[in-house]
Amino acid sequence: MDRRLQSVRRAAFGVLGLVLLASGPWVGWWTIVPLVLAAGLFRLADASLERCEYPEYTMFAAWFGSQIIIAVSVALTGGATAATLSWLAIPVVTLSARFSLRGIVIGVAGTLVLLLAVAFGVNAQEVLHDPPLVLAPGGLIVAIAMLSTALMRSDVEHRTEAVIDPLTGMLNRKALASRVPELSQQAAVSGQPIGVIVGDLDRFKQINDLHGHLAGDAVLTDVADLLRNSLRAFDLVYRLGGEEFLVLLPGSGPEQTRALAERLREAIESTPLRGGHRVTMSFGVSGSRAGEPFDYETELALADAALYEAKRAGRNAVRAAERDSVPASA
Numbered sequence: 001m002d003r004r005l006q007s008v009r010r011a012a013f014g015v016l017g018l019v020l021l022a023s024g025p026w027v028g029w030w031t032i033v034p035l036v037l038a039a040g041l042f043r044l045a046d047a048s049l050e051r052c053e054y055p056e057y058t059m060f061a062a063w064f065g066s067q068i069i070i071a072v073s074v075a076l077t078g079g080a081t082a083a084t085l086s087w088l089a090i091p092v093v094t095l096s097a098r099f100s101l102r103g104i105v106i107g108v109a110g111t112l113v114l115l116l117a118v119a120f121g122v123n124a125q126e127v128l129h130d131p132p133l134v135l136a137p138g139g140l141i142v143a144i145a146m147l148s149t150a151l152m153r154s155d156v157e158h159r160t161e162a163v164i165d166p167l168t169g170m171l172n173r174k175a176l177a178s179r180v181p182e183l184s185q186q187a188a189v190s191g192q193p194i195g196v197i198v199g200d201l202d203r204f205k206q207i208n209d210l211h212g213h214l215a216g217d218a219v220l221t222d223v224a225d226l227l228r229n230s231l232r233a234f235d236l237v238y239r240l241g242g243e244e245f246l247v248l249l250p251g252s253g254p255e256q257t258r259a260l261a262e263r264l265r266e267a268i269e270s271t272p273l274r275g276g277h278r279v280t281m282s283f284g285v286s287g288s289r290a291g292e293p294f295d296y297e298t299e300l301a302l303a304d305a306a307l308y309e310a311k312r313a314g315r316n317a318v319r320a321a322e323r324d325s326v327p328a329s330a
Contacts (some may be wrong), residue, residue: 001095001098001193001290002049002059002097002098003182004097005094005097006046006100007095008051009042009321010039012090013038013155014038015175016035016087016090017032017035020035021217022106023153027077027084028077028291031073031077034069034070034073036166037069038065038066038069038070039215041062041066041069041243041285042062042066044062044063044318045058045059045062046282049234050186050190050234050250050251051089051251052233052234052318053233054233055233055234056098056099056103056233056305059098060098060099060106060107061097063091063094063095063107063278064107064110066091066136067088067091067107067111067114068114070084070087070088070090070091070114071088071114071115071117071118071202073086074087074118075118075121075122078123079118079119079122079123080118080119080122080123080126080127080133080134081123081126081133085115085118085137085141086137088111088114088115088137089137089140089141089144091143092107092108092111092141092144092148093111093144093148094143094148094307095107095108095148095149096148096149096151096152096269097148097152101149104145104149107145108141108142108145108305109124110140112141112142115134115137115138115141116131116134118132118274119133121283130214134216143209149320154282155164156217157316163175163178165239166289167205167217167221168220168221168224168239169221169224170224170227170228170237170238170239170245170279171236171237171238171239172239173238173240173241176238176240176246179236179248180296183248183294183296184293184294184295184296186250187288187292187293187294188293188294191290191291192250192251192288192290193254193285193287193288193289193290193292194248194250194294194299195248195249195252195253195254195256195257195260195287195290195305196246196247196248196249196250196263196285196286196287196300196302196303197244197246197247197249197257197260197261197283197284197285198240198245198247198263198284198298198300198304198306198307199227199244199245199246199247199261199281199282199283199307200243200244200245200281200282200307200311201219201220201223201243201279201280201281202279202280202281202282202311202315203315204216204219204242204243204279206218207277207279211275211277215275216272218271218273218277219274219275219277219279220239220243222273222274223245223273223279223281224237224245224266224270225238226264226267226268226271227245227247227264229265230260230264231247231260231261233316235247235249235251236248236249236250237321240328245262245328246300247264249260249287252287253287253289253290254287254289257285257286257287258282258285258320259286261283262283262316262318264281265280265283265316265317265318266280266284268280268281269281269316272296280315280316280317281309281316282310282311282316282317282318282319283303283306283310283317283318283319283323284301284302284305284306284307284308284309284318284319284320285303285304285306285311285318285319285320285321286300286301286302286306286320286321287299299321302321302322303321304323305322306319306320306321306322307319312316
């Protein structure tokens, strides 16, 4: 979602910049500097998201940093009587698009604290004499947070129904179709590699035949949980269909990708599932290298071929793709 906001955020910064330039004769031209600082914070956060183990913390730090910059600027231009005090509500609109309910609550609470600090730190007597100076922008901040959260939850629910596999809770092929072009563009711009892992449960049909489809569904759900818990926050895992899964790893080179596939194999082999079932999984590994373009169809075909080799080698194995050829079935 943050990627969807990037272009709109830049446009919003442009609008605010024009307003500050037009207001320069009255509030001073220096107000452009804090806006540039806020834009720089988000630029740094955007550049580091794919490398962070907890990208949500990085983005929240940039978000709250921009609120602090707005608060300081408002304090220097009049505090509670400044026309720009209501600008503290602008970043609140984006909270629900990026963070969970806990993040929204923390963000709104932090914004209200900044609002009170600016108002009472600069204009305490005026605020006590005229409380609406604080009550009006405070109500605006809370109301915007409530409305945007309700709208975002509705949007997420509808999108979830379309792109989430109802059994495992994993992303499906429709979600994959929209993500692949973004990854290709990301690799072209950043030059970072993208790892591809295709995994398939070994002899899964036997579980359905011997224990029933309910047992098979429970196994698929447990395996999906194991895969998710073994991946980083920004790694992407999809259920391609049946017992086959796909993992896309932004920023992961060939050795890292193979090592992760091996950890996934070991986790599944060593973990008993519901009903006492134990399963194994075979993996095929491929992916682009640093500085190379990412061609999803080619890498998927290579990973599929490597998966076939893992199955042929006895299953419960990881095989890396041969880079000198692409299967004819691609």
